[in-house]
Amino acid sequence: xxxxxxxxxxxxxxxxxxxxxxxxxxxxxxxxxxxxxxxxxxxxxxxxxxxxxxxxxxxxxxxxxxxxxxxxxxxxxxxxxxxxxxxxxxxxxxxxxxxxxxxxxxxxxxxxxxxxxxxxxxxxxxxxxxxxxxxxxxxxxxxxxxxxxxxxxxxxxxxxxxxxxxxxxxxxxxxxxxxxxxxxxxxxxxxxxxxxxxxxxxxxxxxxxxxxxxxxxxxxxxxxxxxxxxxxxxxxxxxxxxxxxxxxxxxxxxxxxxxxxxxxxxxxxxxxxxxxxxxxxxxxxxxxxxxxxxxxxxxxxxxxxxxxxxxxxxxx
Amino acid sequence: xxxxxxxxxxxxxxxxxxxxxxxxxxxxxxxxxxxxxxxxxxxxxxxxxxxxxxxxxxxxxxxxxxxxxxxxxxxxxxxxxxxxxxxxxxxxxxxxxxxxxxxxxxxxxxxxxxxxxxxxxxxxxxxxxxxxxxxxxxxxxxxxxxxxxxxxxxxxxxxxxxxxxxxxxxxxxxxxxxxxxxxxxxxxxxxxxxxxxxxxxxxxxxxxxxxxxxxxxxxxxxxxxxxxxxxxxxxxxxxxxxxxxxxxxxxxxxxxxxxxxxxxxxxxxxxxxxxxxxxxxxxxxxxxxxxxxxxxxxxxxxxxxxxxxxxxxxxxxxxxxxxxxxxxxxxxxxxxxxxxxxxxxxxxxxxxxxxxxxxxxxxxxxxxxxxxxxxxxxxxxxxxxxxxxxxxxxxxxxxxxxxxxxxxxxxxxxxxxxxxxxxxxxxxxxxxxxxxxxxxxxxx
Numbered sequence: 001x002x003x004x005x006x007x008x009x010x011x012x013x014x015x016x017x018x019x020x021x022x023x024x025x026x027x028x029x030x031x032x033x034x035x036x037x038x039x040x041x042x043x044x045x046x047x048x049x050x051x052x053x054x055x056x057x058x059x060x061x062x063x064x065x066x067x068x069x070x071x072x073x074x075x076x077x078x079x080x081x082x083x084x085x086x087x088x089x090x091x092x093x094x095x096x097x098x099x100x101x102x103x104x105x106x107x108x109x110x111x112x113x114x115x116x117x118x119x120x121x122x123x124x125x126x127x128x129x130x131x132x133x134x135x136x137x138x139x140x141x142x143x144x145x146x147x148x149x150x151x152x153x154x155x156x157x158x159x160x161x162x163x164x165x166x167x168x169x170x171x172x173x174x175x176x177x178x179x180x181x182x183x184x185x186x187x188x189x190x191x192x193x194x195x196x197x198x199x200x201x202x203x204x205x206x207x208x209x210x211x212x213x214x215x216x217x218x219x220x221x222x223x224x225x226x227x228x229x230x231x232x233x234x235x236x237x238x239x240x241x242x243x244x245x246x247x248x249x250x251x252x253x254x255x256x257x258x259x260x261x262x263x264x265x266x267x268x269x270x271x272x273x274x275x276x277x278x279x280x281x282x283x284x285x286x287x288x289x290x291x292x293x294x295x296x297x298x299x300x301x302x303x304x305x306x307x308x309x310x311x312x313x314x315x316x
Numbered sequence: 317x318x319x320x321x322x323x324x325x326x327x328x329x330x331x332x333x334x335x336x337x338x339x340x341x342x343x344x345x346x347x348x349x350x351x352x353x354x355x356x357x358x359x360x361x362x363x364x365x366x367x368x369x370x371x372x373x374x375x376x377x378x379x380x381x382x383x384x385x386x387x388x389x390x391x392x393x394x395x396x397x398x399x400x401x402x403x404x405x406x407x408x409x410x411x412x413x414x415x416x417x418x419x420x421x422x423x424x425x426x427x428x429x430x431x432x433x434x435x436x437x438x439x440x441x442x443x444x445x446x447x448x449x450x451x452x453x454x455x456x457x458x459x460x461x462x463x464x465x466x467x468x469x470x471x472x473x474x475x476x477x478x479x480x481x482x483x484x485x486x487x488x489x490x491x492x493x494x495x496x497x498x499x500x501x502x503x504x505x506x507x508x509x510x511x512x513x514x515x516x517x518x519x520x521x522x523x524x525x526x527x528x529x530x531x532x533x534x535x536x537x538x539x540x541x542x543x544x545x546x547x548x549x550x551x552x553x554x555x556x557x558x559x560x561x562x563x564x565x566x567x568x569x570x571x572x573x574x575x576x577x578x579x580x581x582x583x584x585x586x587x588x589x590x591x592x593x594x595x596x597x598x599x600x601x602x603x604x605x606x607x608x609x610x611x612x613x614x615x616x617x618x619x620x621x622x623x624x625x626x627x628x629x630x631x632x633x634x635x636x637x638x639x640x641x642x643x644x645x646x647x648x649x650x651x652x653x654x655x656x657x658x659x660x661x662x663x664x665x666x667x668x669x670x671x672x673x674x675x676x677x678x679x680x681x682x683x684x685x686x687x688x689x690x691x692x693x694x695x696x697x698x699x700x701x702x703x704x705x706x707x708x709x710x711x712x713x714x715x716x717x718x719x720x721x722x723x724x725x726x727x728x729x730x731x732x733x734x735x736x737x738x739x740x741x742x743x744x745x746x747x748x749x750x751x752x753x754x755x756x757x758x759x760x
Contacts, residue, residue: 057406057562077409089563090404093396095339096332104332108325108408110318131339147404 006069008033008155008186009054014063016049023049025210027063031155036177036187038201040194040295042308046210047190048088051159054188055085067155081109084148086141088159088190094133098124098143101132102150109151118146122176138169145176156180159190174200194295194307206299213302218295227297229267229290233274234259236284243281247273259286322410326418333422337392343426346388351380351430352437359442368442370659374526376438377431378460378498378518384427385464386488390472390481393419398477403563413557420465427461445656448727449527449534456524456535463517463545466553470579473559474572492518514596515587520544529656532669532722540595544586551582605718606664606704606711614710619752622745630678630745631686632693635760645687651728652695663700665719667708668743670696672722673730675742680732693750702754709751716744 007030014027024046031037041047052058054065056076065072070079092101098119106112119125122142127135135143141161148156161177162170177200180187191197197204198218205215214221228251239260244253249266264270267290278285296307337343358372369376396402405415435453438444447453467488475481493499495509496518502510513519520541527538535542555575590596625632636645652658652673660666670692677688696705711718721740724733752758 055407057403080407081409085407087400087403087407090400092404093336093399093401095336100332100335104325104328105408107328108321108410110321 006033007031008068009188010064010066011050011054012064014050014053014065015061016046016053016058017061022210024053024060027207027210027212029205029212029215031186031188033154033186034181034184035202036181036189036200038197038204039188039190039207040192040197040204040299041190041207042192044209045192045207047192047207048159050207051085051087051157051188051190054157055083055087056080081151082153083155083157084151084153085157086144086148086159086161088163090144092132092143095131097129097131098135098146099128101143102146105147105150111152112150113152115150118149122146136169137165138172141165141169141173142176145173149180154185156185156187157190158187160192161189162191162193162196170196194299198295204295206295206302208299208303214298221295221298222293225293225298225301227293227301228263228265229292230261230263231267231271231274231288231290232256232259232261233288234286235278236286237281239278239281239283243277244274247277322414325408325410326414329415330418330421333419334425337422337426343388343392346391347384347426348430348433350383351434354379355434355437355441359438363442367444367659369438369444370529370656371526371661372501373435373438373444373447373529374522374524375498375501376434377457377525378521379493380430380434381427381457381460381464381521382489382492382498382518384423384430385461385468386471387468387481387485388426389420389423389465389468390475390485391478392423393469393472394475394478394481397472397561398564400563406562412560416469416557416560420469423465423468424461428457431457439654443654445529445654445659446727447528448530448532448655448657450727452534453525453528456528459524459542459545460521463521463549463552466549466551466556467517469556469560470552470576471556473556473561474576477564492516497522511591511596514590515583517545517548517583517586520586530660532657532660532665532672532720540590540593544590547586548582552579555579605662605715606708609707609710609714613714614706614751614755617710617713617748617751619748619757622748622752622758625686625749630742630749631689632746632749633686633690636690636694642687644684645691648684648688648728649691649695652691655725655728657722657725658695662719663704664708664711667696667700667705668712668719669722671712671743671746672739673725673728674746675739676722676725676730676732676734678742678746679734679738680730682730689746689749692746693753696750697754706751706754709747709754712747713744713751716740 009031011030012028014024015022016024027046027050029037039047039050049058053060054072056072056079059073067079068082070082072079099115102115102118106115119128122145124139124142124146127139132140145158145161148158158177162173165173174196177187177189189197189201201218203215203217204221205212206221207213216224234257241253244250244260244262247262248269249264250270251263251265253260253262262270271288275285299307337347354376358376359369362369362372435446439446471481471484471488475484495505495512496516497505497510497513498518498521502513502519505513523541524535524538524545527535555578559572559575587596623629625634633645636642652670657669658666660669674689674692677685682688700708717740721736721743723736723739724731749758753760
């Protein structure tokens with residue numbers, strides 16, 4: 001982001017406790033116009049608490065939050081008018097229709113978005129008069145996104161928008177979220193989905209045990225990590241471990257099933273050397289896969305814990 | 317946000333909530349089918365009374381309002397909260413209480429329409445007279461609903477989930493039904509239960525609503541019941557609003573129970589005030605005062621000096637010839653047959669009420685005054701046996717200050733508000749004319 005840009009959202013030294021439990025500690029980040037900032041963390045990391053403080057649903061114990069220079073605690077109603085939000089574990093009445101829901105929420109804002117346009121934009125025109133309980137999971141999430149845009153906000157806060165969706169619905173929602181960014185909106189995306197974060201977000205803050213332990217673009221985070229790419233392969237005849245140890249740029253190797261896993265600092269050189277060895281031994285490569293470091297590797301390296309793709313965190 | 321925008325949003329929320337209620341089978345069953353079921357149940361039990369259900373309408377309506385407010389409201393609120401609907405609402409730039417107020421108003425309409433359906437069905441199916449004080453029944457409904465909706469809001473704040481609403485709701489519902497004067501009439505409850513009922517809002521709700529059907533004075537003299545309901549409703553509703561939870565997950569804690577205790581203190585305060593003012597003295601079945609009148613007393617009544625039937629006061633038409641009753645007399649007779657105050661539980665009071673009608677028409681110089689005098693006489697003879705009617709008329713003559721008296725009857729198009737003493741005086745004159753005719757001491 002340009003250093004001169006004014007932050008749309010500024011969170012400074014946020015802390016929130018629930019009794020003896022420290023849900024969020026000293027969390028600070030900024031969102032700049034037109035970017036998607038991902039808050040990445042596992043269950044209980046403090047994502048939802050951070051969002052709820054940001055929306056004025058909970059009062060922070062320490063810290064300040066401003067939305068377009070409006071202090072959320074001093075004037076929550078005015079600040080909320082600038083923000084659209086899709087909350088995890090929010091729902092609508094079973095028998096309300098998308099059209100009715102949009103019209104209801106629109107009626108509370110001075111300059112609401114056009115409800116028919118939102119229905120069209122989110123592919124809900126055919127379901128405009130269908131009861132909420134007859135919508136699919138993807139349609140419901142699209143409706144919640146439409147509701148988040150009902151006040152035509154510049155800032156959007158999305159809490160696990162793709163949780164529980166099938167891959168197709170998830171891809172559809174990714175397309176929509178990317179479209180929001182293209183339309184110039186600022187998005188705070190809370191997710192525990194690594195692929196979603198690295199695909200959609202300009203910048204990511206990794207939240208772990210209530211703290212932001214790293215914050216940068218996905219590429220920078222991966223680049224800063226010490227994890228190396230690796231290859232895994234199988235050969236027609238067994239390959240001696242000593243032959244792999246002498247391959248250039250290899251930092252480690254270990255057996256994997258009927259083949260080997262080799263970590264390297266330079267994939268191209270390692271693969272071409274491996275090909276030469278196999279040719280000299282009159283051996284044959286059966287298959288080969290290349291793995292680049294991911295955010296999961298970054299997370300493991302930063303926390304020492306494995307990443308688990310479980311269900312989204314419950315509201316604290 | 318401007319006030320206009322807020323009101324427009326709340327109006328939209330109100331209308332949509334009402335619409336959604338009618339889309340829910342469960343809401344329709346609990347909101348309308350159950351009250352109708354209670355009506356049929358009461359109608360089956362009390363079908364022998366004449367007219368049926370008139371003296372149970374206060375109880376019946378109280379049960380409906382209590383059910384709608386203490387079960388319907390919190391069930392809907394908690395179900396929506398558990399689903400996350402209120403969590404989403406909270407993001408709206410509107411004051412906290414305004415959406416709750418809109419929800420309460422929706423429930424008021426639902427409960428009110430269920431009560432209106434009960435009144436109309438009772439009229440159509442059982443010929444139960446409509447409330448004698450049609451304007452006051454609305455006022456009574458507002459007071460009763462205020463108290464019970466306040467309790468419903470408190471239940472919603474305390475209950476963690478829908479099953480808990482049922483449990484808490486029953487804690488309110490059952491005691492009021494069994495010993496609170498709502499399901500079982502106060503007069504048949506033991507003394508201790510009647511005193512306990514004085515600490516519960518149900519007793520005061522039944523009192524207000526029943527007065528509108530059978531008390532000649534309507535809500536006059538019901539100030540204590542109104543205050544009791546306002547105190548209980550304000551305490552419960554205020555604390556319910558304070559403890560209102562927007563989302564599931566947050567559970568009640570010790571301070572919540574302390575607040576609940578404060579809400580119950582309002583019940584105690586009302587009960588103690590009722591005790592201190594003698595309102596909880598046991599209610600006995602009404603004494604039949606006219607039975608104390610002896611035959612000797614009746615014989616001693618004289619009829620000299622009564623105005624003639626065509627003079628200025630106490631005019632009385634000659635008997636209508638068969639099939640030649642004037643149309644307006646026939647129409648009035650029809651209205652009188654369904655006039656609820658003419659069916660007061662105590663026959664003595666019922667006759668006094670009917671005499672008041674003749675007296676009011678006479679004092680007010682109604683064009684139909686003579687015909688009304690005759691219609692009332694015919695109606696009295698049709699409703700009561702000769703001896704009983706003679707005793708009651710003699711009681712009115714000999715104890716003109718006993719019982720209560722009606723001073724205006726707008727529902728019968730007798731709108732002038734007259735002084736009580738004049739109506740009592742004129743009632744005695746009509747009673748003499750009627751008694752003299754019944755005993756053949758006066759020509760008819």
